[in-house]
Amino acid sequence: MELIKDREFGGERPLFASHGLMLENVTVHAGESAVKECRDITAVNCRFEGKYPFWHVDGFVIKNCLFTSGARAALWYSRGLQMSDTLVEAPKMFREMDGISLENVTIPDAQETLWHCRNVKLRDVRVDNADYLFMHSENIDIDRYVQNGNYSFQYCRNVTIRNAVINSKDAFWGTENVTVYDSEINGEYLGWHSRNLRLVNCRISGTQALCYASGLVMENCTMDADADLCFEYSTVNARLTGHITSIKNPTSGHIVADSIGDIIIDGNVKAPADCIIDIRK
Template sequence: METINQQVFTGERALFKARNISISQSVFEAGESPLKESKDIKLNHDIFRWKYPLWYAQNIEASNLTLTESARSGIWYTHTISIKDSIIAAPKTFRRSSQITLDNVQIPHGLETLWHCKDIVLNNVNAVGDYFAMNSENMTVHNFSINGNYSFDGAKNVHIKDAQIISKDAFWNCEDVIVEDSTIIGEYLGWNSKNITFKNCFIESEQGLCYMDNVKLIDCVITHTDLAFEYSRVDATIKSTVDSVKNPLSGIIRSYGIDTLITDDETLNPNDTEYITQGETI
Protein backbone atom coordinates (compact mmCIF):
# COMPACT_ATOMS: atom_id res chain seq x y z
CA MET A 1 0.00 0.00 0.00
CA GLU A 2 1.37 3.41 -0.99
CA THR A 3 1.72 5.89 1.89
CA ILE A 4 1.18 9.66 1.73
CA ASN A 5 1.99 11.78 4.77
CA GLN A 6 1.72 15.50 5.58
CA GLN A 7 0.77 16.67 2.11
CA VAL A 8 -1.50 19.51 0.92
CA PHE A 9 -3.70 18.80 -2.08
CA THR A 10 -5.40 21.46 -4.20
CA GLY A 11 -7.21 21.48 -7.50
CA GLU A 12 -10.15 19.48 -8.80
CA ARG A 13 -9.90 15.68 -8.55
CA ALA A 14 -6.47 15.84 -6.88
CA LEU A 15 -6.34 12.06 -6.33
CA PHE A 16 -8.95 10.93 -8.82
CA LYS A 17 -9.32 7.14 -8.97
CA ALA A 18 -6.73 6.61 -6.25
CA ARG A 19 -6.17 2.96 -5.37
CA ASN A 20 -4.71 1.19 -2.33
CA ILE A 21 -3.32 4.30 -0.62
CA SER A 22 -2.86 5.29 3.03
CA ILE A 23 -3.13 9.06 3.53
CA SER A 24 -2.30 10.63 6.89
CA GLN A 25 -1.92 14.10 8.40
CA SER A 26 -2.80 15.71 5.07
CA VAL A 27 -5.08 18.53 3.95
CA PHE A 28 -7.40 18.67 0.92
CA GLU A 29 -8.47 22.19 -0.03
CA ALA A 30 -9.38 24.48 -2.95
CA GLY A 31 -10.55 21.74 -5.28
CA GLU A 32 -13.69 19.65 -5.67
CA SER A 33 -13.90 15.84 -5.67
CA PRO A 34 -10.34 15.07 -4.50
CA LEU A 35 -10.94 11.33 -3.97
CA LYS A 36 -13.72 10.71 -6.45
CA GLU A 37 -13.88 7.11 -7.73
CA SER A 38 -11.25 6.02 -5.19
CA LYS A 39 -10.99 2.51 -3.76
CA ASP A 40 -9.24 0.80 -0.85
CA ILE A 41 -8.23 4.00 0.93
CA LYS A 42 -7.09 4.51 4.53
CA LEU A 43 -7.35 7.99 6.02
CA ASN A 44 -5.94 9.14 9.37
CA HIS A 45 -5.83 12.68 10.76
CA ASP A 46 -6.79 14.21 7.41
CA ILE A 47 -8.71 17.44 6.79
CA PHE A 48 -11.16 18.05 3.93
CA ARG A 49 -12.11 21.67 3.27
CA TRP A 50 -13.78 21.45 -0.15
CA LYS A 51 -16.91 19.94 -1.64
CA TYR A 52 -17.55 16.33 -2.66
CA PRO A 53 -14.43 14.68 -1.15
CA LEU A 54 -15.58 11.04 -1.42
CA TRP A 55 -18.01 10.40 -4.27
CA TYR A 56 -18.38 6.98 -5.92
CA ALA A 57 -15.74 5.56 -3.56
CA GLN A 58 -15.38 2.04 -2.16
CA ASN A 59 -13.73 0.45 0.84
CA ILE A 60 -12.79 3.53 2.85
CA GLU A 61 -11.39 3.27 6.39
CA ALA A 62 -11.03 6.59 8.20
CA SER A 63 -10.09 7.75 11.69
CA ASN A 64 -9.56 11.18 13.22
CA LEU A 65 -11.08 12.69 10.11
CA THR A 66 -12.30 16.27 9.82
CA LEU A 67 -14.80 17.46 7.22
CA THR A 68 -15.16 21.20 7.71
CA GLU A 69 -18.47 22.93 7.07
CA SER A 70 -17.40 23.83 3.53
CA ALA A 71 -16.84 20.16 2.61
CA ARG A 72 -20.52 19.94 1.73
CA SER A 73 -22.25 16.92 0.23
CA GLY A 74 -19.10 15.04 1.08
CA ILE A 75 -19.86 11.33 0.75
CA TRP A 76 -22.34 10.31 -1.94
CA TYR A 77 -22.76 7.05 -3.86
CA THR A 78 -20.03 5.50 -1.70
CA HIS A 79 -20.12 1.94 -0.40
CA THR A 80 -18.35 0.21 2.50
CA ILE A 81 -17.01 3.06 4.60
CA SER A 82 -16.09 3.24 8.28
CA ILE A 83 -15.31 6.45 10.14
CA LYS A 84 -14.30 6.67 13.80
CA ASP A 85 -13.17 9.34 16.25
CA SER A 86 -14.02 12.09 13.78
CA ILE A 87 -15.89 15.36 13.19
CA ILE A 88 -18.20 15.75 10.21
CA ALA A 89 -19.08 19.45 10.32
CA ALA A 90 -20.44 19.59 6.78
CA PRO A 91 -24.16 19.30 5.90
CA LYS A 92 -25.64 16.80 3.46
CA THR A 93 -23.02 14.12 4.11
CA PHE A 94 -23.91 10.58 2.97
CA ARG A 95 -26.41 10.20 0.14
CA ARG A 96 -27.39 6.94 -1.57
CA SER A 97 -24.52 5.11 0.10
CA SER A 98 -24.36 1.75 1.89
CA GLN A 99 -22.44 -0.28 4.46
CA ILE A 100 -21.70 2.77 6.60
CA THR A 101 -20.21 2.53 10.10
CA LEU A 102 -19.76 5.61 12.27
CA ASP A 103 -18.14 5.19 15.69
CA ASN A 104 -17.57 8.12 18.03
CA VAL A 105 -18.45 10.76 15.43
CA GLN A 106 -19.70 14.30 15.98
CA ILE A 107 -22.01 15.85 13.34
CA PRO A 108 -22.67 19.45 14.48
CA HIS A 109 -24.14 20.64 11.15
CA GLY A 110 -26.00 17.53 10.07
CA LEU A 111 -28.70 19.00 7.83
CA GLU A 112 -29.96 16.33 5.40
CA THR A 113 -27.38 13.78 6.51
CA LEU A 114 -27.72 10.05 5.70
CA TRP A 115 -30.38 10.29 2.98
CA HIS A 116 -31.45 7.20 1.06
CA CYS A 117 -28.69 5.08 2.60
CA LYS A 118 -28.76 1.50 3.84
CA ASP A 119 -26.89 -0.96 6.05
CA ILE A 120 -25.83 1.60 8.65
CA VAL A 121 -24.27 1.22 12.11
CA LEU A 122 -24.06 4.27 14.36
CA ASN A 123 -22.32 4.01 17.72
CA ASN A 124 -21.74 7.01 19.97
CA VAL A 125 -22.86 9.53 17.33
CA ASN A 126 -24.12 13.02 18.15
CA ALA A 127 -25.90 15.01 15.44
CA VAL A 128 -27.54 18.41 15.09
CA GLY A 129 -29.69 19.23 12.07
CA ASP A 130 -33.03 18.69 10.37
CA TYR A 131 -34.01 15.75 8.15
CA PHE A 132 -31.51 13.24 9.55
CA ALA A 133 -31.61 9.71 8.04
CA MET A 134 -34.48 10.36 5.64
CA ASN A 135 -35.56 7.22 3.74
CA SER A 136 -32.64 5.18 5.06
CA GLU A 137 -32.97 1.53 5.99
CA ASN A 138 -31.31 -1.29 7.92
CA MET A 139 -29.96 0.90 10.72
CA THR A 140 -28.50 -0.17 14.08
CA VAL A 141 -28.04 2.81 16.40
CA HIS A 142 -26.59 2.85 19.91
CA ASN A 143 -25.70 5.71 22.26
CA PHE A 144 -27.02 8.36 19.89
CA SER A 145 -28.31 11.91 20.18
CA ILE A 146 -30.07 14.15 17.65
CA ASN A 147 -31.32 17.70 17.96
CA GLY A 148 -33.13 18.46 14.73
CA ASN A 149 -36.62 18.16 13.30
CA TYR A 150 -38.06 15.51 10.95
CA SER A 151 -35.49 12.84 11.86
CA PHE A 152 -35.82 9.31 10.42
CA ASP A 153 -38.66 10.28 8.06
CA GLY A 154 -39.44 7.29 5.86
CA ALA A 155 -36.84 5.05 7.51
CA LYS A 156 -37.26 1.26 7.54
CA ASN A 157 -35.87 -1.54 9.68
CA VAL A 158 -34.29 0.62 12.39
CA HIS A 159 -33.19 -0.41 15.90
CA ILE A 160 -32.25 2.41 18.27
CA LYS A 161 -31.03 1.97 21.85
CA ASP A 162 -29.87 4.49 24.46
CA ALA A 163 -30.74 7.62 22.49
CA GLN A 164 -31.72 11.19 23.24
CA ILE A 165 -33.96 12.54 20.50
CA ILE A 166 -35.22 16.12 20.34
CA SER A 167 -37.09 16.23 17.07
CA LYS A 168 -40.45 17.51 15.85
CA ASP A 169 -42.13 15.01 13.53
CA ALA A 170 -39.65 12.23 14.30
CA PHE A 171 -40.29 8.77 12.82
CA TRP A 172 -42.93 9.83 10.30
CA ASN A 173 -43.78 7.42 7.48
CA CYS A 174 -41.58 4.71 9.02
CA GLU A 175 -41.84 0.95 9.04
CA ASP A 176 -40.38 -1.67 11.38
CA VAL A 177 -38.71 0.51 14.01
CA ILE A 178 -37.71 -0.36 17.59
CA VAL A 179 -36.61 2.34 20.02
CA GLU A 180 -35.39 1.22 23.45
CA ASP A 181 -34.21 2.93 26.64
CA SER A 182 -34.44 6.37 25.07
CA THR A 183 -35.78 9.87 25.62
CA ILE A 184 -37.92 11.31 22.84
CA ILE A 185 -39.09 14.93 22.91
CA GLY A 186 -40.99 16.51 20.03
CA GLU A 187 -44.39 17.29 18.58
CA TYR A 188 -46.38 14.90 16.39
CA LEU A 189 -44.28 11.81 17.02
CA GLY A 190 -44.59 8.88 14.65
CA TRP A 191 -47.45 9.81 12.34
CA ASN A 192 -48.28 7.55 9.37
CA SER A 193 -45.91 4.79 10.51
CA LYS A 194 -46.30 1.02 10.74
CA ASN A 195 -44.90 -1.54 13.17
CA ILE A 196 -43.23 0.85 15.60
CA THR A 197 -42.22 -0.22 19.12
CA PHE A 198 -41.08 2.02 21.97
CA LYS A 199 -39.66 0.13 24.96
CA ASN A 200 -38.64 1.70 28.27
CA CYS A 201 -38.79 5.15 26.72
CA PHE A 202 -39.59 8.57 28.15
CA ILE A 203 -41.82 10.43 25.70
CA GLU A 204 -43.09 14.02 25.56
CA SER A 205 -45.06 14.86 22.44
CA GLU A 206 -47.90 17.19 21.56
CA GLN A 207 -50.48 15.20 19.60
CA GLY A 208 -48.08 12.29 19.22
CA LEU A 209 -48.49 8.67 18.15
CA CYS A 210 -51.34 9.30 15.71
CA TYR A 211 -52.26 7.66 12.39
CA MET A 212 -50.09 4.66 13.26
CA ASP A 213 -50.67 1.03 12.35
CA ASN A 214 -49.46 -1.33 15.09
CA VAL A 215 -47.73 1.04 17.50
CA LYS A 216 -46.51 -0.67 20.68
CA LEU A 217 -45.41 0.97 23.91
CA ILE A 218 -43.77 -1.29 26.45
CA ASP A 219 -43.22 0.17 29.94
CA CYS A 220 -42.94 3.75 28.67
CA VAL A 221 -43.54 7.00 30.53
CA ILE A 222 -45.60 9.59 28.63
CA THR A 223 -45.61 13.10 30.02
CA HIS A 224 -47.21 16.32 28.74
CA THR A 225 -48.65 14.41 25.80
CA ASP A 226 -52.15 15.23 24.58
CA LEU A 227 -54.53 13.95 21.89
CA ALA A 228 -52.50 10.78 21.65
CA PHE A 229 -53.21 7.73 19.47
CA GLU A 230 -55.74 9.39 17.14
CA TYR A 231 -56.66 6.89 14.41
CA SER A 232 -53.97 4.46 15.57
CA ARG A 233 -54.02 0.73 16.22
CA VAL A 234 -52.25 0.51 19.55
CA ASP A 235 -50.96 -1.90 22.18
CA ALA A 236 -49.57 0.19 25.04
CA THR A 237 -48.35 -0.35 28.57
CA ILE A 238 -47.71 3.12 30.00
CA LYS A 239 -46.10 3.67 33.39
CA SER A 240 -47.68 7.09 33.91
CA THR A 241 -50.89 8.99 33.41
CA VAL A 242 -51.70 10.37 29.97
CA ASP A 243 -53.01 13.92 29.48
CA SER A 244 -55.48 12.93 26.78
CA VAL A 245 -56.28 10.21 24.26
CA LYS A 246 -58.39 10.87 21.17
CA ASN A 247 -60.23 8.41 18.93
CA PRO A 248 -57.87 5.44 18.66
CA LEU A 249 -58.98 2.90 16.05
CA SER A 250 -58.47 -0.24 18.13
CA GLY A 251 -56.27 -2.05 20.62
CA ILE A 252 -55.49 -1.82 24.30
CA ILE A 253 -54.10 1.01 26.42
CA ARG A 254 -52.87 0.18 29.92
CA SER A 255 -51.91 3.24 31.96
CA TYR A 256 -51.98 4.83 35.39
CA GLY A 257 -54.95 6.83 34.14
CA ILE A 258 -56.11 9.03 31.27
CA ASP A 259 -57.03 12.57 32.28
CA THR A 260 -59.25 13.16 29.23
CA LEU A 261 -60.61 10.49 26.90
CA ILE A 262 -62.14 11.83 23.69
CA THR A 263 -64.34 9.50 21.60
CA ASP A 264 -66.29 11.87 19.38
CA ASP A 265 -65.88 10.20 15.97
CA GLU A 266 -69.19 8.48 15.30
CA THR A 267 -67.68 6.34 12.55
CA LEU A 268 -65.56 4.49 15.12
CA ASN A 269 -66.65 1.88 17.64
CA PRO A 270 -65.21 2.99 21.01
CA ASN A 271 -65.45 -0.61 22.24
CA ASP A 272 -62.72 -1.61 19.77
CA THR A 273 -60.21 -0.10 22.19
CA GLU A 274 -59.83 -1.43 25.73
CA TYR A 275 -58.62 0.81 28.53
CA ILE A 276 -57.07 -0.63 31.68
CA THR A 277 -56.01 1.49 34.63
CA GLN A 278 -53.24 -0.06 36.67
CA GLY A 279 -50.26 0.96 38.78
CA GLU A 280 -49.57 4.25 40.49
CA THR A 281 -48.79 7.73 39.26
CA ILE A 282 -45.04 8.34 39.22
Protein backbone atom coordinates in the same frame (compact mmCIF):
# COMPACT_ATOMS: atom_id res chain seq x y z
CA MET B 1 -0.66 0.27 0.23
CA GLU B 2 0.95 3.51 -0.92
CA LEU B 3 1.58 6.04 1.87
CA ILE B 4 0.96 9.74 1.22
CA LYS B 5 2.00 11.72 4.30
CA ASP B 6 2.26 15.39 5.27
CA ARG B 7 1.01 16.60 1.89
CA GLU B 8 -1.46 19.26 0.71
CA PHE B 9 -3.73 19.05 -2.33
CA GLY B 10 -6.19 21.37 -4.01
CA GLY B 11 -7.98 21.95 -7.27
CA GLU B 12 -9.97 19.35 -9.18
CA ARG B 13 -9.64 15.58 -8.61
CA PRO B 14 -6.05 15.44 -7.33
CA LEU B 15 -6.32 11.76 -6.34
CA PHE B 16 -8.93 10.66 -8.86
CA ALA B 17 -9.32 6.89 -9.42
CA SER B 18 -6.59 5.96 -6.92
CA HIS B 19 -6.50 2.51 -5.33
CA GLY B 20 -4.82 1.36 -2.13
CA LEU B 21 -3.84 4.68 -0.53
CA MET B 22 -2.95 5.54 3.06
CA LEU B 23 -3.42 9.28 3.61
CA GLU B 24 -1.76 10.50 6.80
CA ASN B 25 -1.77 14.12 7.94
CA VAL B 26 -3.00 15.25 4.53
CA THR B 27 -4.91 18.48 3.88
CA VAL B 28 -7.26 18.78 0.92
CA HIS B 29 -7.90 22.47 0.23
CA ALA B 30 -10.68 24.09 -1.78
CA GLY B 31 -11.57 22.29 -4.98
CA GLU B 32 -13.79 19.37 -5.93
CA SER B 33 -13.83 15.57 -5.89
CA ALA B 34 -10.38 14.98 -4.40
CA VAL B 35 -10.81 11.21 -3.83
CA LYS B 36 -13.46 10.40 -6.42
CA GLU B 37 -13.87 6.97 -8.04
CA CYS B 38 -11.36 5.38 -5.64
CA ARG B 39 -11.18 2.18 -3.60
CA ASP B 40 -9.31 0.87 -0.55
CA ILE B 41 -8.53 4.27 0.96
CA THR B 42 -7.48 4.98 4.57
CA ALA B 43 -7.33 8.55 5.86
CA VAL B 44 -5.85 9.29 9.30
CA ASN B 45 -5.43 12.76 10.87
CA CYS B 46 -6.53 14.45 7.66
CA ARG B 47 -8.37 17.70 6.96
CA PHE B 48 -10.87 18.05 4.12
CA GLU B 49 -11.88 21.56 3.02
CA GLY B 50 -13.04 21.11 -0.59
CA LYS B 51 -16.39 19.92 -1.90
CA TYR B 52 -17.37 16.33 -2.67
CA PRO B 53 -14.10 14.66 -1.61
CA PHE B 54 -15.35 11.06 -1.37
CA TRP B 55 -17.79 10.23 -4.19
CA HIS B 56 -18.08 6.75 -5.70
CA VAL B 57 -15.54 5.24 -3.29
CA ASP B 58 -15.53 1.50 -2.55
CA GLY B 59 -14.02 0.56 0.83
CA PHE B 60 -12.55 3.35 2.97
CA VAL B 61 -11.52 4.07 6.56
CA ILE B 62 -11.54 7.57 8.06
CA LYS B 63 -9.98 8.11 11.52
CA ASN B 64 -9.47 11.26 13.54
CA CYS B 65 -10.23 13.56 10.63
CA LEU B 66 -11.96 16.92 10.14
CA PHE B 67 -14.43 17.80 7.41
CA THR B 68 -14.79 21.59 7.46
CA SER B 69 -17.96 23.36 6.38
CA GLY B 70 -16.50 23.76 2.90
CA ALA B 71 -16.42 19.99 2.42
CA ARG B 72 -20.17 19.85 1.88
CA ALA B 73 -21.78 16.75 0.43
CA ALA B 74 -18.53 14.94 1.16
CA LEU B 75 -19.53 11.27 1.06
CA TRP B 76 -22.04 10.21 -1.59
CA TYR B 77 -22.65 7.13 -3.75
CA SER B 78 -20.07 5.06 -1.86
CA ARG B 79 -19.80 1.70 -0.10
CA GLY B 80 -18.06 0.26 2.92
CA LEU B 81 -17.22 3.25 5.13
CA GLN B 82 -15.71 2.99 8.62
CA MET B 83 -15.44 6.41 10.27
CA SER B 84 -14.28 7.00 13.85
CA ASP B 85 -13.16 9.86 16.14
CA THR B 86 -14.06 12.42 13.50
CA LEU B 87 -15.65 15.88 13.47
CA VAL B 88 -17.92 16.58 10.50
CA GLU B 89 -18.75 20.28 10.20
CA ALA B 90 -19.93 19.91 6.60
CA PRO B 91 -23.66 19.62 5.85
CA LYS B 92 -25.46 17.13 3.62
CA MET B 93 -23.20 14.17 4.32
CA PHE B 94 -23.81 10.54 3.37
CA ARG B 95 -26.18 10.08 0.43
CA GLU B 96 -27.02 6.93 -1.53
CA MET B 97 -24.50 4.84 0.45
CA ASP B 98 -24.39 1.18 1.45
CA GLY B 99 -22.47 0.07 4.54
CA ILE B 100 -21.74 2.95 6.94
CA SER B 101 -20.18 2.55 10.39
CA LEU B 102 -19.75 5.70 12.51
CA GLU B 103 -18.17 5.58 15.99
CA ASN B 104 -17.46 8.59 18.18
CA VAL B 105 -18.45 11.00 15.42
CA THR B 106 -19.87 14.50 15.96
CA ILE B 107 -21.87 16.29 13.25
CA PRO B 108 -22.86 19.82 14.39
CA ASP B 109 -24.56 20.69 11.07
CA ALA B 110 -26.36 17.46 10.14
CA GLN B 111 -29.10 19.00 8.02
CA GLU B 112 -30.20 16.74 5.16
CA THR B 113 -27.72 14.04 6.13
CA LEU B 114 -27.92 10.24 5.67
CA TRP B 115 -30.47 10.13 2.84
CA HIS B 116 -31.20 6.92 0.94
CA CYS B 117 -28.55 4.95 2.84
CA ARG B 118 -28.54 1.24 3.68
CA ASN B 119 -26.89 -0.84 6.38
CA VAL B 120 -25.94 1.95 8.78
CA LYS B 121 -24.38 1.47 12.22
CA LEU B 122 -23.91 4.37 14.68
CA ARG B 123 -22.17 4.20 18.06
CA ASP B 124 -21.55 7.24 20.29
CA VAL B 125 -22.71 9.72 17.66
CA ARG B 126 -24.07 13.22 18.25
CA VAL B 127 -25.88 15.25 15.59
CA ASP B 128 -27.17 18.83 15.82
CA ASN B 129 -29.10 21.07 13.42
CA ALA B 130 -30.26 17.72 12.05
CA ASP B 131 -33.42 18.64 10.14
CA TYR B 132 -34.50 15.95 7.66
CA LEU B 133 -31.97 13.42 8.94
CA PHE B 134 -32.21 9.82 7.69
CA MET B 135 -34.72 10.26 4.87
CA HIS B 136 -35.66 7.02 3.08
CA SER B 137 -32.88 4.97 4.71
CA GLU B 138 -33.05 1.35 5.88
CA ASN B 139 -31.35 -1.29 8.01
CA ILE B 140 -30.14 1.11 10.70
CA ASP B 141 -28.59 0.11 14.05
CA ILE B 142 -27.98 2.92 16.59
CA ASP B 143 -26.68 2.90 20.18
CA ARG B 144 -25.60 5.77 22.46
CA TYR B 145 -26.91 8.60 20.34
CA VAL B 146 -27.93 12.25 20.81
CA GLN B 147 -29.91 14.15 18.18
CA ASN B 148 -31.23 17.70 17.90
CA GLY B 149 -33.15 18.35 14.68
CA ASN B 150 -36.64 18.00 13.27
CA TYR B 151 -38.36 15.72 10.72
CA SER B 152 -35.95 12.84 11.33
CA PHE B 153 -36.15 9.22 10.19
CA GLN B 154 -38.98 9.89 7.76
CA TYR B 155 -39.86 6.90 5.58
CA CYS B 156 -37.12 4.71 7.11
CA ARG B 157 -37.38 0.92 7.38
CA ASN B 158 -35.89 -1.66 9.72
CA VAL B 159 -34.41 0.57 12.43
CA THR B 160 -33.22 -0.31 15.95
CA ILE B 161 -32.26 2.48 18.35
CA ARG B 162 -30.95 2.09 21.93
CA ASN B 163 -29.91 4.55 24.64
CA ALA B 164 -30.76 7.68 22.69
CA VAL B 165 -31.98 11.21 23.34
CA ILE B 166 -33.90 12.37 20.27
CA ASN B 167 -35.21 15.93 20.17
CA SER B 168 -37.17 16.05 16.94
CA LYS B 169 -40.54 17.34 15.84
CA ASP B 170 -42.26 14.95 13.41
CA ALA B 171 -39.85 12.07 14.06
CA PHE B 172 -40.51 8.62 12.55
CA TRP B 173 -43.23 9.67 10.07
CA GLY B 174 -44.12 6.98 7.58
CA THR B 175 -41.59 4.53 9.02
CA GLU B 176 -41.85 0.75 8.97
CA ASN B 177 -40.43 -1.74 11.48
CA VAL B 178 -38.76 0.63 13.95
CA THR B 179 -37.90 -0.35 17.54
CA VAL B 180 -36.59 2.13 20.13
CA TYR B 181 -35.28 0.94 23.52
CA ASP B 182 -34.38 2.85 26.70
CA SER B 183 -34.57 6.26 25.08
CA GLU B 184 -36.06 9.74 25.41
CA ILE B 185 -38.02 11.14 22.48
CA ASN B 186 -39.11 14.78 22.62
CA GLY B 187 -41.11 16.54 19.94
CA GLU B 188 -44.56 17.10 18.54
CA TYR B 189 -46.42 14.67 16.26
CA LEU B 190 -44.24 11.64 16.93
CA GLY B 191 -44.63 8.57 14.74
CA TRP B 192 -47.55 9.65 12.56
CA HIS B 193 -48.42 7.23 9.74
CA SER B 194 -45.86 4.70 11.02
CA ARG B 195 -46.21 0.93 10.72
CA ASN B 196 -44.93 -1.47 13.37
CA LEU B 197 -43.33 1.15 15.60
CA ARG B 198 -42.30 -0.39 18.94
CA LEU B 199 -41.21 1.71 21.93
CA VAL B 200 -39.71 -0.05 24.97
CA ASN B 201 -38.78 1.70 28.24
CA CYS B 202 -39.01 5.11 26.57
CA ARG B 203 -40.07 8.55 27.77
CA ILE B 204 -42.24 10.50 25.33
CA SER B 205 -43.03 14.21 25.27
CA GLY B 206 -44.83 16.47 22.80
CA THR B 207 -48.41 17.03 21.74
CA GLN B 208 -50.45 14.66 19.55
CA ALA B 209 -48.03 11.79 19.75
CA LEU B 210 -48.44 8.53 17.86
CA CYS B 211 -51.46 9.26 15.68
CA TYR B 212 -52.40 7.47 12.44
CA ALA B 213 -50.06 4.63 13.47
CA SER B 214 -50.62 1.00 12.51
CA GLY B 215 -49.34 -1.81 14.71
CA LEU B 216 -48.00 0.52 17.41
CA VAL B 217 -46.60 -1.25 20.50
CA MET B 218 -45.48 0.50 23.71
CA GLU B 219 -43.94 -1.39 26.63
CA ASN B 220 -43.25 0.26 30.00
CA CYS B 221 -43.18 3.77 28.53
CA THR B 222 -43.92 7.05 30.29
CA MET B 223 -45.64 10.09 28.81
CA ASP B 224 -44.82 13.64 29.87
CA ALA B 225 -47.63 16.05 30.74
CA ASP B 226 -47.48 17.75 27.34
CA ALA B 227 -48.04 14.44 25.51
CA ASP B 228 -51.75 15.00 24.98
CA LEU B 229 -54.35 13.97 22.38
CA CYS B 230 -52.41 10.76 21.76
CA PHE B 231 -53.21 7.76 19.53
CA GLU B 232 -55.82 9.35 17.26
CA TYR B 233 -56.75 6.90 14.48
CA SER B 234 -54.07 4.43 15.63
CA THR B 235 -54.12 0.70 16.21
CA VAL B 236 -52.17 0.41 19.44
CA ASN B 237 -51.20 -1.92 22.25
CA ALA B 238 -49.65 0.18 25.00
CA ARG B 239 -48.72 -0.55 28.61
CA LEU B 240 -47.80 2.82 30.06
CA THR B 241 -46.26 3.71 33.41
CA GLY B 242 -47.64 6.74 35.21
CA HIS B 243 -50.18 9.26 33.97
CA ILE B 244 -51.22 10.16 30.42
CA THR B 245 -52.85 13.56 29.90
CA SER B 246 -55.34 12.64 27.20
CA ILE B 247 -56.23 10.01 24.63
CA LYS B 248 -58.26 10.79 21.53
CA ASN B 249 -60.09 8.44 19.17
CA PRO B 250 -57.82 5.39 18.98
CA THR B 251 -59.09 2.98 16.32
CA SER B 252 -58.43 -0.35 18.03
CA GLY B 253 -56.17 -2.18 20.46
CA HIS B 254 -55.58 -1.93 24.22
CA ILE B 255 -54.15 0.94 26.28
CA VAL B 256 -53.28 0.54 29.96
CA ALA B 257 -51.91 3.30 32.22
CA ASP B 258 -51.70 4.06 35.94
CA SER B 259 -53.98 7.05 35.42
CA ILE B 260 -55.55 8.86 32.49
CA GLY B 261 -56.81 12.43 32.25
CA ASP B 262 -59.23 12.94 29.36
CA ILE B 263 -60.52 10.14 27.16
CA ILE B 264 -62.03 11.68 24.03
CA ILE B 265 -64.15 9.33 21.95
CA ASP B 266 -66.38 11.34 19.66
CA GLY B 267 -68.28 10.98 16.42
CA ASN B 268 -65.09 11.19 14.37
CA VAL B 269 -63.62 7.94 15.70
CA LYS B 270 -62.86 5.43 12.94
CA ALA B 271 -64.16 1.87 12.80
CA PRO B 272 -63.86 -0.57 14.40
CA ALA B 273 -63.63 1.91 17.29
CA ASP B 274 -63.16 -0.90 19.78
CA CYS B 275 -59.95 0.11 21.58
CA ILE B 276 -59.98 -0.95 25.25
CA ILE B 277 -58.68 1.74 27.61
CA ASP B 278 -57.91 0.61 31.18
CA ILE B 279 -56.65 2.10 34.40
CA ARG B 280 -54.13 -0.24 36.03
CA LYS B 281 -55.56 -1.59 39.29
